[in-house]
Amino acid sequence: MNKALDRVVDTVDIETYLLCKDESEGKRLALQLGEELNLGTVDIMFQEFDGYGVRVRLRKYIHKPGKPYGWLSTEENGNNK
Amino acid sequence: MSKNILCVPLDPVHDVGLKLIRSALDKRGFATDLLSPDLSLEAISKKAAQKEYDFILVSRTIGYGVAEILGRFIDMLDAAGVREQAKLILGGKAITPELAAELGFDKGFGEHMQIDDLIAYLEGKERDTVIHGLQREKQDITESYTYRFLHAEIEEILNDICDTLLAWTESRYSNGVERARIREELLNTGDKSQQNHLREKYNSLCESVISDGNTKRLYPAGVRNISPEELTALDEYVTSTNPYAPLKIQHNQKHPLIFKFLGSGCPIMDLVHGKISERWGINGFLIINPSWEARYEGLLEGYLTHENDGTVTSLENIKLMKRYLDPTTLLTVRAHRGLNTPETVLLAGAAGADLTKINLVYGSLGAGTDPERLAVDGVEAIKYAARFNMPFDIPGNDELSGVPAWKTLAGLLINVMLGKKLGAKAILKPLFCYGPHIVLNGMMDQNFVDFNAAKIRALRQIVDCPIWPGEPIAFMTQSEERVQAANATSYHAALAASLGVDVVTIASTDEAYSRGPIAIASRIDTIRAVTDAFRFMGDATINPTGKADDFTTDIISKIIEVLKEVRSRKSLPEAIYHGILGDEEDGAYPGTFGKGTLKKVSPRI
Numbered sequence: 001m002n003k004a005l006d007r008v009v010d011t012v013d014i015e016t017y018l019l020c021k022d023e024s025e026g027k028r029l030a031l032q033l034g035e036e037l038n039l040g041t042v043d044i045m046f047q048e049f050d051g052y053g054v055r056v057r058l059r060k061y062i063h064k065p066g067k068p069y070g071w072l073s074t075e076e077n078g079n080n081k
Numbered sequence: 082m083s084k085n086i087l088c089v090p091l092d093p094v095h096d097v098g099l100k101l102i103r104s105a106l107d108k109r110g111f112a113t114d115l116l117s118p119d120l121s122l123e124a125i126s127k128k129a130a131q132k133e134y135d136f137i138l139v140s141r142t143i144g145y146g147v148a149e150i151l152g153r154f155i156d157m158l159d160a161a162g163v164r165e166q167a168k169l170i171l172g173g174k175a176i177t178p179e180l181a182a183e184l185g186f187d188k189g190f191g192e193h194m195q196i197d198d199l200i201a202y203l204e205g206k207e208r209d210t211v212i213h214g215l216q217r218e219k220q221d222i223t224e225s226y227t228y229r230f231l232h233a234e235i236e237e238i239l240n241d242i243c244d245t246l247l248a249w250t251e252s253r254y255s256n257g258v259e260r261a262r263i264r265e266e267l268l269n270t271g272d273k274s275q276q277n278h279l280r281e282k283y284n285s286l287c288e289s290v291i292s293d294g295n296t297k298r299l300y301p302a303g304v305r306n307i308s309p310e311e312l313t314a315l316d317e318y319v320t321s322t323n324p325y326a327p328l329k330i331q332h333n334q335k336h337p338l339i340f341k342f343l344g345s346g347c348p349i350m351d352l353v354h355g356k357i358s359e360r361w362g363i364n365g366f367l368i369i370n371p372s373w374e375a376r377y378e379g380l381l382e383g384y385l386t387h388e389n390d391g392t393v394t395s396l397e398n399i400k401l402m403k404r405y406l407d408p409t410t411l412l413t414v415r416a417h418r419g420l421n422t423p424e425t426v427l428l429a430g431a432a433g434a435d436l437t438k439i440n441l442v443y444g445s446l447g448a449g450t451d452p453e454r455l456a457v458d459g460v461e462a463i464k465y466a467a468r469f470n471m472p473f474d475i476p477g478n479d480e481l482s483g484v485p486a487w488k489t490l491a492g493l494l495i496n497v498m499l500g501k502k503l504g505a506k507a508i509l510k511p512l513f514c515y516g517p518h519i520v521l522n523g524m525m526d527q528n529f530v531d532f533n534a535a536k537i538r539a540l541r542q543i544v545d546c547p548i549w550p551g552e553p554i555a556f557m558t559q560s561e562e563r564v565q566a567a568n569a570t571s572y573h574a575a576l577a578a579s580l581g582v583d584v585v586t587i588a589s590t591d592e593a594y595s596r597g598p599i600a601i602a603s604r605i606d607t608i609r610a611v612t613d614a615f616r617f618m619g620d621a622t623i624n625p626t627g628k629a630d631d632f633t634t635d636i637i638s639k640i641i642e643v644l645k646e647v648r649s650r651k652s653l654p655e656a657i658y659h660g661i662l663g664d665e666e667d668g669a670y671p672g673t674f675g676k677g678t679l680k681k682v683s684p685r686i
Contacts, residue, residue: 009350009353009354009600010350010598010600011600011602015563043596045561045594046560046594048562055562057561057563059591059594059597063350064597065350065386065387065388065598066347066386066388066389067388069349071353072314072318073317073318
C-alpha cells in the first residue's frame with residue numbers, strides 16, 4: 001500500500017477554472033487536464049461557461065464498489081500487511 | 082500562587098479571541114494583563130519585560146510574512162531576557178504545535194483549541210484532548226409521540242379504509258408471505274435436515290435468477306460473494322480504527338437527527354463510508370437495495386457485493402452493517418416496494434436493524450409492485466415490524482413522479498393508521514422537494530419555504546406522529562455544482578430544524594450527478610453544511626409567509642377529498658388502480674410486478 005492513490009476511498013475530484021473561448025473548448029480542456037494529470041479519462045460532473053472560461057468539477061473513480069480496493073489489506077490487492 | 086499571564090494580540094485589529102480567553106483565565110484565578118492590538122513589537126517586548134510573567138500568550142493568525150514577524154518577536158523577547166522566566170505560547174488559526182515549536186514558541190494551539198486544553202497546560206497538568214468513540218446515545222424517534230389522530234373526520238375515514246383493507250387481505254396470501262414464514266422457520270431451527278428441507282421449499286418459491294444464486298452461486302450480473310479474506314480485512318480495518326474527536330451535527334437537542342443513504346452496492350464500501358460519516362455526526366443510515374431486487378420473487382443469501390447501484394438485501398449483509406456500525410447509529414432497511422416486503426422486514430428485524438421502510442401506496446405506483454400484491458405483502462410486513470418493535474418510515478417519494486402532495490400525504494396517513502391497527506409505529510416522510518406538480522403549479526415560485534412548511538403543519542394538525550422529511554431533502558433543488566448542492570441541503574435542513582421535525586435524510590453534493598456512485602468527500606460536504614446551518618439557526622426559526630397558512634388549509638381539505646374517494650372504493654388496491662392516489666396525468670401508474678400472484682388459501686408449510 002505504497003501509492004497514495006491506493007488510499008483514495010473512492011474518487012479524486014478536481015475543481016478548477018479553465019480559461020477558454022467557449023463551452024466546447026472548456027470541455028476539451030477539462031478532459032485534456034485529466035489526461036495531463038495521469039488520471040486517464042475523467043468525468044465532467046459540472047461545467048459552467050461564463051464568457052471568460054469554465055468553472056469545472058471533474059471526477060475520476062479510483063475505487064468503484066465491488067472491485068478490489070487498494071486500501072483493504074488483502075493478498076489479492078498485494079496489500080497483505 | 083496565581084500565575085501571571087500577559088495576553089498579546091499580535092494582530093493589527095482583532096483581539097476578540099484573546100479577550101474571551103482572558104476572561105476564562107481570570108475566572109480560573111490567573112492574573113492576566115491584556116495589551117491592545119495596535120502595539121509595535123518593540124513596545125510589546127518592553128511591556129513583557131516590565132513584570133515577571135510566567136506565560137506570554139500570543140494570538141496571531143498565520144498568513145504571508147507572519148512567520149518572519151513572529152521570529153523577530155521571539156528574538157526581541159530573548160534579547161529582553163523575557164524568555165528566561167516566561168514560557169511563550171502561540172495560538173490562532175492555522176497554528177499547529179509543530180509550527181509553534183519551529184518558530185521558537187514553547188507551545189502552540191490551533192483554532193479548535195478548547196479553553197480546558199490551555200488551562201491544563203498553564204497549570205502543568207496533562208489533559209487527554211483526544212476523544213475516541215462517538216460519545217453519544219441511541220435515540221428513539223417515536224418515543225414522545227402518542228399516535229393520536231387530532232382530526233376526527235380524517236381519523237374516521239382512515240378507520241374505514243384500513244378496516245376494509247385488513248378484511249380484504251385476511252383471506253389472501255402470496256409467495257412473498259409464504260417465503261417470509263419459511264425464512265422465519267429457518268432462522269429458528271438448528272436441525273440441518275430441516276434446514277435443507279426448508280431451503281428447498283424456499284427456493285421453489287423463488288424465480289430462477291434467485292434460486293440459481295442460492296443453490297449454484299450463479300448470481301445476477303455484477304453480484305459476487307465477498308471473500309473470507311475481504312471480510313477479515315474489513316474486520317481488521319474497522320476494529321483497528323476509531324472515530325477521532327467526533328463531531329455533532331445538532332447544535333441543540335431539538336435539532337433533528339440526520340440520516341444518509343448507504344447503498345453503493347458493496348457492504349465494505351458502505352461500511353467505510355458509514356464509519357467516516359459517523360465521525361462527522363451522522364445519526365443513521367438507510368440501506369438502499371438494487372432496483373432489480375424488487376422485481377424478483379426471493380432474496381439472495383450470503384455476504385454479497387454488487388458492482389452497480391444498491392446493496393443486496395441479505396441477512397448476512399444487514400448483519401454486517403449492524404455489527405460494524407456504532408451501536409448508537411440507527412439503521413433502516415428498505416422494504417417498501419417489491420415482491421419481498423415481508424421477508425425484508427423479517428430479515429431486518431432478525432439482523433437487529435432499528436427501523437424499516439414500508440409504504441403500501443408509493444410501493445404500488447410507478448415501476449412498483451402490483452397494488453393487490455403489495456397490500457397483502459405490506460400488511461404482513463407491518464405485522465413483522467410490530468413483532469420486532471421496529472418503527473417503519475413511510476417515504477412519500479411518489480411526489481417526485483408528479484403526484485400532488487395531498488395525494489401523497491393521504492397515502493402516508495393510510496399507512497400510519499394501518500400501523501396503529503397492527504401495533505406498529507409509523508414515521509411520516511413528507512418530501513422537502515421541488516417536485517413536478519409543485520413546479521407546474523407554481524407553488525414554489527415565491528420561495529421554497531411556504532409549501533414545505535405547509536406539508537408539515539398539515540400533518541401536525543392531523544396526527545401526533547414523528548415527521549421525517551426526505552428523501553433526501555432538497556430533492557430537485559440540487560445541481561451538480563458542489564457549493565450549490567451543499568447550500569440547498571443546508572437551507573432545507575435549517576427549515577426542517579425550524580419546523581421542529583424529528584429526522585431528516587440528506588443527500589451528498591454529488592447526488593445530482595447520476596453517472597457514478599456517491600463519494601465520501603461529497604457526503605462530508607453536506608454534513609458540514611448542515612452542521613453549520615444548525616449552528617446558524619440555534620433556537621431561531623424561519624418565518625413562512627401567510628401563504629403557508631393558505632397552503633396548509635388547502636392541503637388538509639384536499640387530503641380529506643382524496644381519502645373520501647379512496648373510501649368509496651371497495652379496497653385500497655382498487656383505489657390505487659383507479660388513480661385516486663396518483664393517476665397517469667400525475668405520472669403515476671399502478672405497479673405490475675407480482676400482478677395476479679395472490680392466492681386465497683391460507684398457507685401450510
